[in-house]
Amino acid sequence: MYLKAIVIGSGFSSLAASCYLAQKGFEVIVLEKNETVGGRARQLKKEGFTFDIGPTWYWMPDVFERFFGDFGKKPSDYYSLQKLNPAYYVYFGENDFVEIGDSLEKITATFEKEEAGSSEKLFAFIDKARDNYEVAIKDLVYRPGVSPLELITPATIKRLGQFISTIKKDVRKEFDNNRLAQILEFPVLFLGAKPSNTPSFYNFMNYADFGLGTWHPQKGMYSVIEAMKELASSLGVTFYTDTAVEKILVENQKAIGVVANGEEYRADVVISGADYHHSETLLDQKYRVYSENYWDKKTFAPSSLLFYVGFDKKLANVAHHTLFFDVDFDEHAKTIYDDPAWPDKPLFYASFPSITDRSAAPVGKEAGIFLIPIAPGIEDTPEIRTEYFDIVIDRFEQLTSQKIKNKIIFKESYCVNDFINDYNSYKGNAYGMANTLLQTAFLRPKLKSNKVDNLFFTGQLTVPGPGVPPSLISGKLVAELVCKTLKK
Known part of the structure; x- marks a missing residue:
């Protein structure tokens, strides 16, 4: 007899879980509250422009290859990839930026220009990061966070000191040049925490950056979502959009289905890829594992103020990905x-996909995405959004030496209130729960409820953590745990 699974949400982790469960013979139904699948990775289309609403960075291509490989497929069966050169620019002042190339050799040459002798240090630093990447991405992150013993291996015992020290300490010990140090600390931001609070072991993100490079899937990150949906559909997964889950049904301590749009959907197992905190509010109080006090004490990754802007010209002095570190990072981080x-003086990031991808904007025009990382849960008003758009555009014009205000065709914004309304995101966070030492692996919210049988969770608030590649892995982990549990 086939078992039936309901998956709540259709982000990367939910899509991955649905694929793996369908491959194992489950009848899978995905319920998505929004009009299109993708969760945070949806698209905005307007006046011939196309924007990725959510993730814009394609890192760790090997994780995507491993995912599709599990189904006898390759990413190239669904979408084409281009390695970006330059990978990105980092601005530190007016007409003052560092270009990060598409190979470690180019990057070490750049470092050497900035600080004599730094190239040798960088080679050694990335060698260590590569070793950690092999341990983390090829092994540790594919463990379900059930037990502390998962982290005790010969490789981790050998690296024990790296779980006690921090990224910031290690980087600053080797690199005196503040600009180079900031560039090396930047990838940790994808984990949702400050470099000073992130264990040294996570320097494997530097290998993901400098060693594996930055890529762009043709037609944007949403093409990955479309690929995963196509794969899932080919495996028999059924999708329902505009279908908001209102309650998780429990009988005799077991999840038996959900109520969505007032209609009951029965199943043998329920997996929620929606925001974990929100998912538990779909349960009666007695079935919730984590209290409001628990969530309130956790360190969440930032939220974001985003702007999607159509420009009536091609822009100069920018790369596909461009970071603006011309103000004090520590002050912004506080x-x-x-x-x-x-923040009084915000750092910000800008993406111009139309530099690489003709499909992102009409000929002669530019699609721009601007992002300011902010604290989750802070006030979000139209007036604040307008104020910060002006701040960002003024700084952008000054730093890149070009006038663009009069070339803006339109702008759309996205912030805390939108993350809450569209994704039921806790306090409007954008990236889930930060990967600090006390929020790693078995210390994160569990994939499996310990109060309700056959109820599971996946996504950025559980293991392995925030980011697109970890979300793919999270979907695989929860599917494996479902199969293991239901076989008992």
């Missing part, structure tokens, strides 16, 4: 993690 508030 307003995210220590004393939540809007």
Whole structure:
């Protein structure tokens, strides 16, 4: 007899879980509250422009290859990839930026220009990061976070000191040049925490950056979502959009289905890829594992203020990905993690996919995405959004030496309130729960409920953590745990 599974949400982790479960013979139904699948990775299309609403960075291509390989497929069966050169620019002042190339050799040459002798240090640093990548991505992150013993291996015992020290300490010990140090600390931001709070072991992100490079899937990150949906559909998965789950049904301590749009959907197992905190609110109080106090004490990754802008010209002096580190990072970080508030002088990131991808904008025009990382849960009003758009555009014009205000065709914004309304995101966070030492592996919210049988969770608030590749892995982990549990 076939078992039936309901998957709540259709982001990367949910799509991955649905594929693996269908491959194992489950009848899988995916319920998505929004009009299109993709979760945070949806698209905005307007006046001939196309924007990825959510993730814009394609890192760790090997994780995507491993996912599709599990089904006898390759990413190239669904979408084409281009390695970006340059990978990105980092601005530190007016007409003052560092270009990160598409190979370690180019990057070490750049480092050497910035600081004599730094190239040798960088080679050694990336060698260590590569070793950690082999341990983490090929092994540790594919463990379900059930037991502390999962982390005890000969490789991790050998690296024990790296779980005690921090990225910031290690980087600053080797690199005196503040600009180079900031560039090396940047990838950790994908984990949702400050470099000073992130264990040294996570320097494997530097190998993901400098060693594996930055890629762009043709037609944007949404093409990956489309690929996963196509794969899932070919495996028999059924999708329902505009279908908001209102309650998880429990009988005799066992999940038996959900109520969505007032209609009951029965199943043998329920997997929620929606926001974990929200997912538990779909349960009666007695079935919730984590209290409001638990969530309130956790360190969440930032939220974001995003702008999607159509320009009536091609822009100069920018790369596909461009970071603006011309103000104090530590001061901005305090307003995210220590004393939540809007930053006086925000760092920001900009993406111009139309530099690489003709499908992103009409000929002669540019699609721009601007992102300011902010604390989750802070006030979000139209007036604040307008104020910060002006701040970002003024700085952008000054730093890149070009006038663009009068070339703006339109702008759309996205912030805390939208993350809450569209994704039921806890406090409007954008990236889930940060990967600090005390929020790693078995210390994160569990994939399996310990109060309700046959109820599971996946995504950025559980293992392995925030980011697109970890979300793919999370989907695989929960599917394996489902199969193992239901076989008992």
